[in-house]
Amino acid sequence: MSQDYFSLFGLEPGFRVDNVRLTENFRRLQQAVHPDRFASASAQQQRLALTRTAEINDAYAVLRDPLKRAQYLLSTLRGLATDNQSTVSDPEFLMEQMDLREKLSDLDEQADAKSLSRFSEEIATRLQDKEDQLADAFADPEDRLTDIQKLILHLQFLQKLQFEIEQKEDKLYQ
Amino acid sequence: MALLQIAEPGQSTAPHQHRLAAGIDLGTTNSLIATVRSGLPDTLPNDGGEHLLPSVVHVTADGEFSVGRSALQYAGTDPDNTIISVKRLMGRGLEDMSAISNFSANQLVDSDSGMPSIRTAAGDLSPVQVSAEILRKLADRAEQALGGDLTGVVITVPAYFDEAQRQATKDAATLAGLKVLRLINEPTAAAVAYGLDSGEQGLHAIFDLGGGTFDISILRLTKGVFEVVATGGDSALGGDDMDRLLADWICAQAGLERSDKRLMAEVLTIARGVKEQLTEHNEAEVALGDRWQGSISRSEFEQLVSPLVERCLLACRRTLRDAGLKPSEIEQIVMVGGSTRVPRIREAVAEFFGRPPLTSIDPDRVVAIGTAVQANILAGNKPDADMLLLDVIPLSLGVETMGGLVEKIIDRNTTIPISRAQEFTTYKDGQTAMAIHVVQGERELVDDCRSLARFELRGIPPMVAGAARIRVTYQVDSDGLLGVTAEEVSSGVKSTIQVKPSYGLSDEQISGMLKSSIEHAREDVSARMLREQQVDAARAHEAVTAALAENGEQLLSREEIRRIEAALDSLDQAATSSDPELIKQAITAVDNLTQDFAARRMDASIAKALVGQELDEI
DSSP states (O other): OOOOHHHHTTOOSSSSOOHHHHHHHHHHHHHHHOGGGGTTSOHHHHHHHHHHHHHHHHHHHHHHSHHHHHHHHHHHHHSOOOOTTOOOOOHHHHHHHHHHHHHHHHHHHTOOHHHHHHHHHHHHHHHHHHHHHHHHHHTSTTTTHHHHHHHHHHHHHHHHHHHHHHHHHHHHHO | OOSSOOOOTTSOOSOOOOOOEEEEEEOSSEEEEEEEETTEEEEOOOTTSOOOEESEEEEOTTOOEEETHHHHTHHHHOGGGEEEOGGGGTTOOTTOHHHHTTSOGGGEEOOTTSSOEEEETTEEEOHHHHHHHHHHHHHHHHHHHHTSOOSEEEEEEOTTOOHHHHHHHHHHHHHTTOOEEEEEEHHHHHHHHTTGGGSSEEEEEEEEEOSSOEEEEEEEEETTEEEEEEEEEETTOSHHHHHHHHHHHHHHHHTOOTTOHHHHHHHHHHHHHHHHHHHHOSEEEEEETTTEEEEEEHHHHHHHHHHHHHHHHHHHHHHHHHHTOOGGGOOEEEEESGGGGSHHHHHHHHHHHTSOOBOSSOTTTHHHHHHHHHHHHHTTSOTTOOOEEEEEOSSOEEEEEGGGEEEEEEOTTOEESEEEEEEEOOSSTTOOOEEEEEEESSOSBGGGSEEEEEEEEOOOOOOOTTTOOEEEEEEEOTTSOEEEEEEEOTTSOOOOOOBOOTTSOOHHHHHHHHHHHHHHTTOOHHHHHHHHHHHHHHHHHHHHHHHHHHHHHHHSOHHHHHHHHHHHHHHHHHHTSSOHHHHHHHHHHHHHHHHHHHHHHHHHHHHHHHHHHHHHHO
16 A cells, blocks of 8 residues: 555645544545455455555554654655654753653652643643644745754653653552 | 445355354353344353353363353362363463462463463363363354354453453364454443444443453444443452452351351352342341341442442543543443342442443343344344444553663554554674564563563674664554564565464464364364365355456456456366365465455455545535
8 A cells, every 4th residue: 555644544644634534534444444344255355454454543543643643744745754863952842841850750759630630731731732833834844844853852752741640640540 | 324335345245145153252250152043132042041151161080071050060079170260361371360369279380371271180271272162162052053053253352351361262262163253342242232333423331340350441432433442440349249248247247257168158159149139129038047047138238338339430430531531421331240230339330420321131141142243244144234343452562672671562542453563773783683572561661561472583684783674563453463573674685473472372282282172072174174175265256256246347357357267167176176275275376366356446445435425525
C-alpha cells in the first residue's frame, strides 16, 4: 500500500485533522477489510486482510495522536525523519521543563488525587497550546522547519510528563 | 445508515449450506457451549439437562480423563489428580503466586513451556492439555446435539487476558482439534447477547461478578463496531467471599470452633445455600444439624457483605476514571456471573450508575449466548451482518534496549491487528549478532515488565558500530497474538526469525500432543490430515469462484481468468485423490495464481468503503 496515511482515510494532508471524519472512515475501512470478514475465506485472503487491517490501524494510531501525526507529516513532507536526539537551542522551553519537573517531584511528597488531576489539566492545556502553534507552523513548513522541530520536542516532553502523572494516579488506586 | 451497502468482501454470494459453529465460554469455575439454531442462540445441555459444565478435570493413572461433574466427585477422595480452576494457570508462570494459590505446592512443577505443569498419577500435564479436555468435552456435546463436526468455534477470554494467556487458550483449542474462528472478550460477548450492537451508538458497562473474580469493562459501540474502552476489576473478589463472610457469621452465632476443617467445609456449603435463598426470600433458616438452629434476614446479610459491595464500586469508579467517564454517561449495564443474582448487588449497581442494570438473560449463560451469535456470523451463516468487534491490546509491548530499559513498540489500548516496526543498530564494531528481548508492560525497566520471548538475530554482516540497521517488527493479529520478526536491512542481507512467546507451547509440542491424543483416540492420523486438506480445498475453491463471479471481469483479463479456471479444475481433480500433499500443492498453485487478484479486490473494497461515504454526504 503506497498510499499516504491521509489519502487512505480520504483526508487532506495537514496537521489539522477532521477527527470525526477520520474515525468515521476508519470504521468504514475496518468494516471492509477486518479479518473477521474473512473468517471463513481462504488462508490467502485471511493473510491479506490481516496485513491491510494492521496497516489501517497503524495509520489511524498515527493520525489520531498529535505528536505522531506531526512526526509523520514532517517525514513525508520533508523526506526526513524527526531525530529524537537533535538538540535545538531552546532556553525558554528548558526553563519551562525544569519548572514542570519540579512541580511533578513536589507532588511526589504528597500526591493526592485532586492535585494530580489539577496538574494533569494544566499539562493538557499546555499540550493544546503547542498543538495550535504546530498547526500554524505546518501551514508554512518550508520557512518554519526549526519551529516545527522545536514544537515536536515540546509535545514529546509534555506527553511524557502526562504519562508520568497517570502512573502516579494509578499508584493511588492500588 | 450508508446509502451504499458497505462492502462484504470475501463472503460467498452463492447460497451455501449452514455451517455448524459454536461459542464457548471457557470459565474458571464453569464452562458452557452455545450455538445458533433456527436463528436463536442458546446454550446446549448435557444428557442430564445441565448447561453448566464444571471446569474440573480428573485423570486416572491409566490416563483416562473425566470432565465436569463426574470429575468433581473426585475432589474430596483424589484431590491430587483432580484439577480445578485450571484457567488461572493458563499462560502464567510459577512466580505468579496469585495464579497458583489454590493449587497445593507439590501439585505444580516447573516445565519448559514457562507455565507450571500439574503433577498427576498419569504424569505431568500442561494447563493447555487440561483445558483442551474441557473444550473437547463441550465440543462433543455440541457435535452430538447438532449431528455433525463443528466448522469452527469462538472462545471467550477475559478482556485483561494478555498475549501469553490468549496464546495458551488458542493452543488448547488446537489441541482439542478445534478450529478457532476468533477469541473474543467476555464483556463484548455479553453485550452482543443483549443485542446492544443493534443500537446506533453508546457506552456500555459490563459488570461481571463470578465466584472468585470481579471484572468491569466499558465498551463503546459505534455503528456496529464494538471497542473495549477500559477494563478493571479485582481478581480476588467474588461470590465465594460472600459465602465465607456468611460462614463466619454462622460460626460466631453458633459458637463453633474453626479448627475443624470438615465442619468448616460443611458450614460453607450451608452458607452458600442460605445466600441463594436470600435472593428470593427476605429471611432464611440456618440449620446446622442438631448443633444450632437460627435464621438470618436479608438486611442482616446485606450488612455483612457491604464491604464487598464497596470494593466492587471502587473498581467501577477507577475504571470509569481510566476511561475519562462519569457513571451517568453509561447507557446500559449488563450483569454477568452468578453472583449478580444477589439483590443487594443489583441495587448497588443501579444506584451507582443511576439506572437499573439488564438482567433478563441468565447471568451464567449470557457470555456463551453472545459468543454463539459471533460464531454464527464468523462461520459465514449471516453474510449481511455488519457487526464488528474491535479489540485493543491490554498491555504495551516493547523491546529491551541498553541498560535494561524498555522501548515501547506498541502502546496499550492500540486497536488490533497491528504491525509496527522500529529500527535499532549495533553498538560494537563487527558485531554479527543481536539479542532481542520481547517484553510486555507499562513500566520503564525491563525487570518490572513481563518477559515474553528472547531470541537472537545472527548473520549480521560485520560493519562499524551504528551502521547496521536492524528492523524489529511486531505484529499482533486480531486474536491478540504476537509475532516478532527481525531483519538487517542496510546491506540487503535479510535474516528473519519468528518467535512465539516463551510462555506458550511450541508448534512442535502442540503437534506432538495432538498426535498422541489422536493415537489415544485410535483415530487415523493420515485420514484426519486428508480430511483437513479436502476442507481447505473446498474453501479455496468456493472463495475464488465467488470472487471471480463478483468482480473477475472488472479486474482481470480474459487470459488471467482462463488460467485461474484451469487451476481450479486441477484443484478439483486433486481433491478427489487420497494424497493430502497433492491437494496442498494444488491449493498453493491456486493461491499463487490469485494473489494479485486478491490484492486488487482488497484495494477495490477499500476504495468502495469510502465511496459509500461520498454518496452519503450528498
